Amino acid sequence: MGRRSLSSSAQFRRGPVPGAAYWPPAMVLLASFFALWPVISFRGWWPDMALLFLIAWRLQRPLAFSPWFAPVAGLFNDLVAGHMIGLSVFTFSLAMIVAELIERRREWRDYASEWLVAAILIAVAELVQWQVARLNGADVPLAANGAPIVIAVLLFPLIAGIVNWADAKRLRDR
Amino acid sequence: MAPPMIRRSGWSRRAQYSLFFGFVALVAGAVLGLVLLTVSLVAPRTFADIRGAAIDATRPIAETGSAVAATVEGLASGAGDYWDAAEQNAALREERDELRRRLIEAEAVMRENIRLKQTIGLVERSREPIATGRIIGSSQDSPRRFAVLSVGSENGVANGMPVRSSRGLIGRVVDTGRFASRVLLVSDRANVVPAKLLRTDEAVIAKGRGDGTIDIRPLEVGRNPFRPGDIIATSGTGGLYPPLVPVAKVIRLDDDGAIAVPMARPAESGFAIVEPPFEPAALASDPLGDE
Incomplete structure (x- = not known):
């Protein structure tokens, strides 16, 4: 590695790629468009991809987003996915707040605890969404929320992997 | 690893402030x-x-x-159809013959119906569809059931109008x-x-x-009137949905009602x-479009 980087110009191309700071927000906003995936579904078991990417980036890099980004991304997600205006604004901000609180008390980070934190954030967001649907007249039984939460939680490691890879890519870390 | 993975403000007053204000934000x-x-929630029409x-903006995608x-x-x-074409051919031919017999019966019934209606002086209003569009999406990450349709107010569509396919109510x-x-969609919890x-x-009530x-x-509590395979159609009550549009087919009974699947599967x-709307007044008086 040493010799090759000396002989080529690779050593001058180290450090973050230009615009590296915009990767996390851009990925979250793009993830909102997963809601337009052309599968007409009957159960609504698809996870909220924007939320998963937001959480994954937040856990990967605590400083990935400015604090005001969460509500903005939430508003964008509401509009694209057709949720009630304000739903994702609230759940995204809430997820960031809870992540912040958990992080202050956490002594170390490992794979399992990271996943657990993500699971908590996902479950809270799904329950808020369920409660809002209930207030709006769609009284779905609580048990019906199990499947979407489990699917989202199981999908999280994949998203975290993608985010990890993208993070290394943008920082030219590897 | 470039930036710190764990944030500790330490003794820096400035770092403490920025953490605090971030939290406030x-x-x-x-x-x-x-x-x-x-x-x-309170004023659904605001937005x-x-x-x-x-x-509109997301429609092209x-x-x-x-x-x-x-x-x-x-x-x-x-490709699948091509694979078992011969078998399918035989089955379809049989089905066609059966349908032809039914068609003749139906025609006879229709003529009788027209005659009866003429005798009692019922006038059928002709119902022209407002627009025809494609279903291009659905809500996937929420407990609500919505679909996105490729026609809008340019085509005369307005909130509250009933939507159906050739197979039944959507x-x-x-x-x-x-x-x-x-x-x-009819399968949403809030849709009655x-x-x-x-x-x-x-x-x-569906x-x-x-x-x-x-x-x-x-509507009347008592003996469970349903049987698996029963067809449920709109009654026209309330004036929003036109009468006699198929809604669902019963698949299973539960204690005092039944579970049914929609006739029109949007997918x-x-x-x-x-x-x-069946009775135009139904839209003017009632905020039916919740959400």
Whole structure:
């Protein structure tokens, strides 16, 4: 590695790629468009991809987003996915707040605890969404929320992997 | 590893402040979200324009995606059809003969019907569809059941109008953009359709269950009137949905009602017809488009 980087110009191309700071927000906003995936579904078991990417980036890099980004991304997600205006604004901000609180008390980070934190954030967001649907007249039984939460939680490691890879890519870390 | 993975403000006053204000900003964001949410819940029409514009803006993506999906699906099922063409041919021929017999019967019944209606002086209003569009998307990450339709106010679509396919009722329009609109499906929890049991003409209420099935209850409590295979159709009560549009087919009974599946599966039907409300007054008086 040493010799090759000396002989080529690779050593001058180290450090973050230009615009590296915009990767996390851009990925979250793009993830909102997963809601337009052309599968007409009957159960609504698809996870909220924007939320998963937001959480994954937040856990990967605590400083990935400015604090005001969460509500903005939430508003964008509401509009694209057709949720009630304000739903994702609230759940995204809430997820960031809870992540912040958990992080202050956490002594170390490992794979399992990271996943657990993500699971908590996902479950809270799904329950808020369920409660809002209930207030709006769609009284779905609580048990019906199990499947979407489990699917989202199981999908999280994949998203975290993608985010990890993208993070290394943008920082030219590897 | 470039930036720190764990944030510790340490003794730096400046770092402490920036952490604190970041937290305040997050809380402010959450409060803003709650306020917006409350407004959307209490006054659902407040954001109608923004929501309409958002459906319009996302329509090209949704439409492209659904076109690609339809092509792929068509290739797959096309190849399958080719595979067992001979068997299918025989089955279809048999079905055609059966249908021809039924058609003749139906024609006879129709003529009789017209004659009877003439005798009692019932006038059928002709019902022209307002627009025909494609279903290009659906809500996938929420407990609500919506679909996105590729026609909007440019085509005369307005909130509250009933939407059906050739096979049955799909739902009603709840958000209208200029080129696209959002439909509350019959399988949504908040969608209640006044209907009747076609076999006995008994009045029933059809309410979505949020998982692709519909809950059917008789209006009069008593003996469970349903049988698996029964067809539920709209009754026209309430004036929004036109009468005698098939809604669902009973698949299973529960204690005092039944579970049914919608006749029109939006995933299969593809095309949808927007109709004017059965009684135009139903739209003017009632804020039916919740959400």
